[in-house]
Every structure is written in structure tokens, then in C-alpha cells.
């Protein structure tokens with residue numbers, strides 16, 4: 862099982878399978894956050910966090926929620942506003958370093 866947590870531990874995620882690849886996205890927000898995204902179906906990710914544990918920044922025509930730990934400032938994941946959307950992303954930098962280090966990195970050029 863793969864675990865990811867922010868620095869202070871207020872936000873934790875558990876996933877049964879390691880990512881097949883991680884994405885380094887160069888869009889306007891991702892390059893500033895310095896994140897590596899591991900994409901999953903929302904039902905694959907077990908999120909443990911108090912309801913108010915994260916700050917939510919709505920982006921991409923208000924369709925995506927970028928979640929950041931309110932206590933330690935780590936960006937933890939994004940989720941679609943529409944909870945039926947098939948995809949979310951976990952910040953792979955919150956996993957044990959060996960996990961993203963062993964995973965192919967896809968460079969995504971969005972420049973948006």
C-alpha cells in the first residue's frame with residue numbers, strides 16, 4: 862500500500878497501488894506549487910483529513926479544487942468539483958521518496 866501525507870500529518874491518503882507514472886506539469890499553477898501528480902480514480906484514494914483541514918483553491922474555470930494543508934502548507938491533492946468526475950491527483954511528493962523515484966516521470970507541457 863502507498864501512503865501519502867502532508868508534513869504535519871493532518872492530511873493522509875492511502876492507495877492500494879503505486880502510480881504507473883507521475884506527471885510534472887508546467888502549467889501556471891503546478892510549476893509554482895512544485896508538485897508531481899499521481900493520477901487515480903477517486904474511489905482508489907482513501908483520504909483521511911478533518912473537513913476543514915485543507916484550504917481549497919478553485920482553478921481551471923473553477924472546476925478543480927487544489928487542496929493545501931491549512932497547518933503545514935503542503936499541497937496534497939486536487940479533486941474535481943464534480944464528484945462523479947473519473948480522476949483526481951495525489952501529490953506524489955507526499956509519498957515516500959522512493960515511490961516517485963522509481964516511477965517514470967511524464968513532462969506535461971500545458972503552459973497555461
Ligand SMILES: [Zn+2]
Pocket residue numbers: 867868869870871872930931932933934935
Ligand atoms: Zn499538514
